[in-house]
Amino acid sequence: MRWQVVLFFSMLSLFYVLGQVSYSVPEEMSKGSLVGNIAQDLGLDLKRLKTGKARLHVGNSAEYIELNKERGLLLIKERIDREALCKQTTPCALHFQMILENPIEFYRITVEIKDINDNAPIFKMKDMVFEISESAVKGSTFILEKALDSDVGINGLKSYLLNRTDNFALKLNDNTDGGTEVEMVLEKPLDREKEDHLTLTLTAVDGGEPQLSGTVQIHITVLDVNDNAPVFTHSTYKSSLMENSSKGTPLITVTAIDKDQGANGLVTYSISNNIEGILDLFEIHETSGEVRLIGNVDYETSKHYQLKIKAKDHGGLSGSSKIMFDITDVNDNSPIIDLMSATQSVLEDSILKTVVAVMNVHDADSDDNGVVKCFLSEDVPFNIESTANGFYSIVTDSDLDRERASEYNITVTCSDEGLPSLSSSVTLTLQISDVNDNAPVFERTSYEAYIVENNTPGLSIFTVKATDADWNQNARVSYILEGSSINGVPVSSYVSVSADSGVIHTLRSFDYEQIKDFQFRVKAQDGGSPPLSSNVTVKIVVQDQNDNPPQILYPVQTGGSLVAEMVPRSADVGYLVTKGTVLCTVTATDADEGSNGKVMYSITNTLDDVPVIFPEVLSEFTDYIQDKEYNDNLTFYLVLALAVVSFLFITCLVVIISVKIYRWRQSRILYHSSLPVIPYYPPRYSDTLGTGALPHVYNYEVCRTTDSRKSDCKFGRAGSQNVLIMDPSSTGTMQRVQSEKIILDEPDSPCPPSPVASLSPYRSQT
Template sequence: MQRGSFVGNIAKDLKLDIKELSDLAARLTSRGRTQYFALDLNTGYIIVKEKIDREAICRQASQCLLNVDIIIGNSVKIYAFEIMIQDINDNSPTFHDEEIELKISESTTPGTRYLLQDAEDSDLGNNSLQSYQLSNSEYFTLNVQPGVGAVKYAELVLEKSLDREEQAVHRLILTATDGGDPVRSGTAQIHVIVLDANDNAPVFNQSVYKVEVLENVPIGTVVVTLNATDKDEGINSEITYLFRKITDKGSQIFQLNPKTGIISVVGDLDFEESEAYEMEVRASDGGGLSAICKVLIQVINLNDNIPELTVTSLFSPVAEDSPPGTAVALLDVHDRDSGESGRVTCFIKGSLPFELKKSTANYYSLLTNRNLDREEVSEYNITVTATDKGIPQLSTTKNFLLLILDKNDNPPIFDQSSYMVYVKENLPAGTSIYSTKATDLDWGQNSRITYSIIDDELSGASLSSYISINSETGVLYTIRSFDYEEFRDFQIQVKAEDGGSPTLSSNVTFKIFIVDQNDNYPVILYPSFPADGSTGVELVPRSCDPGSLVTKVIAVDADSGQNAWLSYILVTSTDPGLFTVGLHTGEIRTVRSFLDKHSVKQTLVVLVKDNGQLPLSSTVTVTIMVTDSIQDVLSDLSSISSPTDTESNLTQYLVIAVATISCLFFIFIIGLLAIKLHKWKESQLFESSSVNFSAVPTTQYVGVDGVKAFLQTYSKDLCLTTDSKKSQFTNPNSSHSNTLAVNQASQKQASLLFTEAIHLGNEDINLFQVSGFFEIFLTNFVQAYEESVSFQKIKALLEMLDLRSPAV
């Protein structure tokens, strides 16, 4: 049949949809053979792909069947079918030798038969050899005898005696014909040479030789030795052995020694190619007489073929979320041996999440038997072993790599559940403070991590204005410098997000602690520099005892820890050795009793220093009047002026603050203060011409800065008594506090002073308290300016000073 010829409608026979065949990419496979057929996916027809020669495929087999499998797509459906190849008369009968030479003695009696060479026809049945014909001859006729099966033997029969002298050579034509339509034929020339008389033909000791031989015998092995004898003498008794009939394959495997009659192996025997070989041997003597025998060689099967294992389909990579039972490969297993030696079993080496399931006689499906996890195993090197049941057992292995396709099923994971980061204050913007790291067990884009900060607010501002993060590396950077005095710690949330679809993410908390640096000078709260024209003088009676408390220097430091530990040092004094300052309390006490030689006015310079690595310090000047009479004090007040060359930083801050504040507001405050001072002088100070200071404690401060009110908040053991004629200070066994809390807010001090003033009554208000209140207010104002707070904070301070109050 020509290429493209119709063989069968497989779609109709299997009841399959044409579209299903096309969509599933069905295909034909023929194991170990040429692909003679093809599947037309558009029609479902099986058509001839290559021209078929039945004789080349099946030789002399009575039935010629081709086994073909149809594999349908990834569903691994397999359909097996057989195609029978029908014989046609396409081969003519042929003779092995086109010329046949016969030597016949002239003494041969009529009726003697001479076996002729058989013709061969590869076709079967009626298409094979059917008859012989001989050309006309008066000496010879042809006798055709039936043989085994459909094989026929042709014999040349001598009809009348030969006379070599009359005719030495007779030429005949032998014609072999088959039964096909049309009839095919083949011819051979017969040359009959007339010889002198030879009346004895060779005789074999066996008419049929049957032997068995193992299929793995080495080349050169003797299979059988033929034996024929001739009773004649001389040349008529010399016997020569020749193959009379043998297949082409047999002639390549076996060899016959013409002198000895030994048949030996010269090629490779294979039971799977041919189980037996049949041949005929002719023994001829020197006189032209011959005899034939049949030789049957049976090949004994051995397990000499290793199983063949082929990966027909491999579905790699396979997704890690594939359910159990997913097909990952299709295996074709075949063993060319027969019987038990051809039965094959397959198994997988190792404990792998796969199993083999037999689909058909020769196909195995490799399936998953549990869930896969690429993060646990990213690829599998699968080894499949096929073993037959022969003795000894033979096996073969096949290795193939199966890749696992990643799915985004793992979120990023930080190396810690939370982080604590310590950052020094005043670091420049853009400084790297920490590098975080998250890992993702997935692969490729699914493991690509980007970092971001979950925005929130800190002190009314967005966290993104304080901290940023590199989205690729996870390094945290400062956007601006931090101030420990503004806030000491805060939290941020960092999110790590992978690049999968859908994306997965995780968050972690960073607790950021600001580490204090010594960047704030000590601030002197008391005594402060007079800013309202007052002298700021402490009064000490000459009769006070050594160790009496004169006053106390109070300072605070906005830093913390050891940076805020303050030390008080007496730098200079008018009369050295007369006063001492507590190193940690700031209390100024007398060392010894006062003498007449001691100056009434004592000026002390006190240094306040913090305990930072690079210590910062401030100084304050304390003026002390040693006297028992108020007239002496008043006479000296005019000569006392506020220091002009103080080294205190507070003076500089006050100048800056006053310069930047509205001039109109400042004039209003000073005017109000002048009016109150004027009223106080008229109503109380000058009503008494003599004041007894014998009971005045050593801690009182006389002047227009109102420190008396401040001292009332400092020591609640002090009491104030005022009448229309005199002012009396008493200190009944007071026990003073050693220190003032460093973090005591200045605003609270101002509020306490103001409350104390209201408590004294509208009529009995003391100017010392009012001026002290203003002093604390101005100190707070300077501090607010230094810390760059907003005007809302300044407004709050102003509201604390309620100018409408009757006390004011």
């Protein structure tokens, strides 16, 4: 069977329709038969068909055609019966679209179904029966039932043949509606006495190859003397009918008049249409000629109906007329929304007017009842635009933000302009895909943490936390320690940060006396592409521990601190063991701070190892230690303190040597004195058991010679103090005190032996 492929491209006003192609194929082709090479005809690459997920959109129609994306061919999917698909409508065509995505494109495709001669003409009636009076005049006509051929065009019904034409001839009349009336014309009067019954054969043939035909028998009974046939008052009746008219509604009454008398003048009416479905919609009263509606008419199915009415009298004569019904449209169809293509998700940074869906909307009603307008029924950042007659696109209307709304339910409502208006809705769910447009944000603008010195390496200090408003990989936060240095040492050797959790660990043990605090920056970076990041400053404050003992700065400790003297066995009471003069200040410091760096002093008796506490010694220096801040200038102050103390020591030493020469001459006076001398103790000595700091500095002078018998000593004291000399006996104590006070006040007073003492600093407990 010859068939042609007609291809043409045209640039339409519709933005998204890129072309149109038409094919024609014969009906009844087997499955898999080739319709056309759509890829070649549209100039599309086979790769584009695959990547664009090409598919055919047929709407509500059955799928007769399928697309082979591998070869770019249109193939027959199901056998096509043109008569079942279009009935008598010509031309018969399938209309569908081919949809491509990324970007969205679609092409209109029309496949015309050509008729083949696969249906023979048929008569609905098995037999046609006529009763004809013998008095029928020559030229009398008798309407015959027409044959029905489902094929169209050249394959449709072409002509009729009537055999045995002794009395009758066949006459074909063309109607204004394009149909053909078949009449049997009496050519020769009948003679009931010769033949009262005739049987004729009517054959209907089509114009196809091979030619097909159908037959029906005509049985004629010859009646006696009825020479007038019924005649209708109008050859054509016209009426209108609302499509929503209820069953049983009377429509029109027809009338036919027969001039005969008696039984020959009684007329009966019938509908003679052989069009399928007519007898299911209309009926006529046999005797009154009233036509009623017995079914449901649909304007969208058929806009006009034509009824053939036959009036026949009892003598067998008949007349015919026709009724034309125009169906009036009623708004009884809601708009049909056909979602041709829709995107499941769209990026939040999509540009304005990005197409997310394409749909076709149509209403089967006519005029205003079929005019449709569509709109979005919700406040969403999208808009619906009409791209062509019946085609709409949903596009983005403003900027999208997944962090504000991650999903939209877009409801499209389409309403017609009928009264009352009918509408339909469809909801499209659209996901907003995330774009890495948010940097991580720390919970704080800065962090400060405390750690006690001498910590264990690997200790968890605290945790930094940042959050990212994005989703999935774009919201996965990693923590990175930014490169910097502390006193020339990379910060990465001090601390580390866990990339996943943000936990900061120490990598070394800290010493408060070396570093009191330091700071660094931590970067939070997300997993997007490209990644976004933010920074935060972290300050670590090292807290002091009491981990440093006091250090005596002066006097410098060299060798042993004990001095021994030899006393002869024959020495009397009051024998001078040693004498000497030393002026010194004991200075000690502690590297710790606060209460941990507060220094207190005590004298330890090396003989009985009992400590004696001297409070308020070196208070000025202790106050300095408490208030000082450990920094790089500590060395400078320590050197300065040592220089001052050394200067004072040398000065004191020169003064003592000078005084020693003077006192040496008077040493004999005390040497021969027999008064017992009580050892001298500094003022407020008994207060040293308290916890207060020593507020004053005390100097002790000791004079010694190589000959113990010539040694003397002098104890420094406050200006208002007296030396208390205790007599072993309780009597005469006060008198001896007054008398001996004069001797002690003399410059050459001898020094009684005293135990060797040493100064040792100790830490106060608070």
